[in-house]
Amino acid sequence: MLAYVQIVSVPSADTPGACLMLHFDNRRYLFGRIAEGTQRTMVQRKVSLAKIRDIFLSGAIDWQATGGLLGVFLTLADLKAASAADLEQVNAKLRSRGKQDTKSVPAQLNIHGGKNLVHMLATARRFILRKALPVHPRELRHDPRSDESKAEPDYEDENIRVWSIPVSVTPLKPSASEPHSPKKRKLGPASDAEAESEQDLAEEEADQRIREAVVKDMFCSKWNLDTLREMKLKDVQLPAKIFIRNDQGHIEPYDGPDPSSSSCPDINVLVRLPWPAAKIERLPPTSPAQRSMCYIVKCHPRRGKFNVEAATKLGVVKTDFKRLTMGQSVPGADGTIVTPDMVMGAQIDGRGFAILDIPFPDLIDPLLQRHEWSNPEIMKGIDTMYWILSDDITVSNDDRVQQFMKAHASIKHIILGSAMCPNVPGLESPTSQLIKMNGIDPQRFPLPVFDTKPRSDLDKELEPIAEVGRPGLQYQLAPRATFITDGVVPVMDTKRPIWELMTYAPQALERASAARNAIAAPSFLTEVEKSQHDLPSPETEIVPLGTGSAMPSKYRNVSATLIRVPGWGSYILDCGENTLGQLHRCFGYEGADEVLKDLRAIYISHLHADHHLGTVSVIARWRQLSLPADRKLAIIATPKYQDFVREVQSVQHLSGERLLHVTLRSTSGRPMPGTLTKTSFPDGVDPEALGLPRVEACFVDHCYEATAVVLTFPDTGLKIAYSGDCRPSATFAELGRGAHLLLHECTFEDELGGDALAKKHSTLSEALDVGRQMRARRILLTHFSQRYPKLPVINEAALGTEEEKESRDVDVLFAFDMMRLKLGEFKQAKAFLPALRELLQEGEKQEEEDEE
Ligand SMILES: [Zn+2]
Known part of the structure; x- marks a missing residue:
């Protein structure tokens, strides 16, 4: 089994968020912030969204951390719709040959995150109307491990176990599944300030169900464009799409007087029902949460190696070997019972990583004080910590973070903070394009602004255990834990586009120089002045x-x-x-x-x-x-x-x-x-x-x-x-x-x-x-x-x-x-069109060659 986690994006102008993709053969998981620009970064990195079934959002649920999520959903929904259409074609063919349908692939997406996750998604109900992608938000509103003795994960599937760690300025309520003992209820007045009474809790639950229903309808509804309901025109509630049957019995849009007007005719019309999610006018109230979500993620432990020699010595027959590896006891020589522990090596811990997301400085203390970090059972197997930090947090000027890293010196600390990661061009293709266009017409195409130096440096003392994250860096969890740097994306060589321009498109440069001469001519300027004086x-x-x-x-x-x-x-x-x-x-x-x-x-x-x-x-x-x-x-x-x-x-x-x-x-x-x-x-x-x-x-x-x-x-x-x-x-x-x-x-x-x-x-x-x-x-x-x-x-x-x-x-x-184009300089810009055309044709040829 191969499993690895890869840095997909680090904070830069191209995407303010950092996210990681965890790969298993059968599926992928996204962890971190899905900020705006994440999807475009994935296009540039050729990272496919297709196998993603779970997204674990870190940090606070705000636009900063989730601004790219809706775009990702739309792309995924369209991908699923396209594959559903393909499948339907295959099935239709099979049915025509009298065969049974192939099984459809269950396409669904689970989104895990902290408070307000469902609310945030539901705010998009007015413009997200997809039918193919069941989205299951799993909003963690409580603390799954307020009882410090608990070490069990709160999410588990065939590949991974996940410990979600909600961090809040004030302690959170215990998980709903935990008994509400009087002792727990006294965790502190602030902890239960948001919903004190049973009635409040019930109302909160009911509100959440409304939001969940909205989200369900946004992505997976039985709504059909063709379903029209017949009713009296005067009963139609606007806005609505209204149709009538014409004399030939054909349906056409109605464009007569409004239902509310006094001249409204007494006729029957057909009304297209609105998308169900769009019918909810107002969502139940909530407020921005001062919280962050962090995660510990591990592969399942693997059983130890089977010792054939020992088993044979104990007289186990070959056909019983498998039963031992499956945890069953089998008979040995002379009627003894051989138990698995007698022939199996010690269990091998699953390797894993942690994500520590600090959206604002007030959360540093509560995050570092979480008991999970000192629980040997939970931390066993954790080799890497990814630190996702907002603008105003640097590692070099925060003693608490530094001390924490030093206290966990056996772990590699990878920093994904906007103040620590240099603002290098993350989208090489458009950057290269713009640099070349700058070589043609610098007036209209100024160079993009980037920086290859971080805004803040990492402390020397931390160098052996910490590093600034680079996109493409992989940490392999299985079959063996190791870092793989082969895929690390090198910092773009911004001189190369100029070399390419000179090598592959010399005619474009010649034409650009002709254009420069043309627009500098006094006659050109007089002509421009005359024609656009007004x-x-x-x-x-x-x-x-x-x-x-x-x-x-x-x-x-x-x-x-x-x-x-x-x-x-x-x-x-x-x-x-x-x-x-x-x-x-x-x-x-x-x-x-x-x-x-x-x-x-x-x-x-x-x-x-x-x-x-x-x-x-x-x-x-x-x-x-x-x-x-x-x-x-x-x-x-x-x-x-x-x-x-x-x-x-x-x-x-x-x-x-x-x-x-x-x-x-x-x-x-x-x-x-x-x-x-x-x-x-x-x-x-x-x-x-x-x-x-x-x-x-x-x-x-x-x-x-x-x-x-x-x-x-x-x-x-x-x-x-x-x-x-x-x-x-x-x-x-x-x-x-x-x-x-x-x-x-x-x-x-x-x-x-x-x-x-x-x-x-x-x-x-x-x-x-x-x-x-x-x-x-x-x-x-x-x-x-x-x-x-x-x-x-x-x-x-x-x-x-x-x-x-x-x-x-x-x-x-x-x-x-x-x-960057001035209204009064269209004519100057136009003079460079032959040069640009030459450049772009050359670029297209190269792209096609690259793709072949
Ligand atoms: Zn449009």
């Missing part, structure tokens, strides 16, 4: 932070664009997973803080997870910055998303009073694509005084309540239109008429028009056509489904006739992650 705020900077579609991919992160308008502030348009990390890579930790100090609003176009899973951590970072107390951050979104942001605050501090919920509502109760939204600011708010432009939006054809937005800045008239995901929208084109900047999705190239229609996205030409109708001056296309970054070919006809183009001075560019 373009307001040319210094406005556009920074695409994520330009991919659906899932974080190798080269493109999920949707997010930062816009920085001089004199106004910064705005984030959609905020996909690890937008904060992309900001950190782009501007550095301190630079990103400066950008965030200017942040005035985050706009979320729709509830697909790839457009908003990064919002919570951006807000969390924003509230930590020293800003005037009256400074507000606007969240511009539909009511469902606002509800999510409000609800997540029961498990994560976000300074809710400083958030300004600018809600985009349907005026009729039905967000029909093509209708305008009503933008409501909280009472008494003057948007302009808060640095907010005029916000206008409309519903677009994509998913329920998807919107597109137009921001107009009153002083200069600067108009920015952003589409999110959608089919082309005439209303949006009208709303954005005369936009100086249009950011439009173009998920598919023109030949995939069918996909665009089916998946409710736009093709390249459709996006350009919206720009033409809008008479947009600068168009930046984003949200690509392609595997490698490339420059698609523009169908010039989609931009309009020659005359039209002549009359409106239009420029089109394609967005890349971490590009």
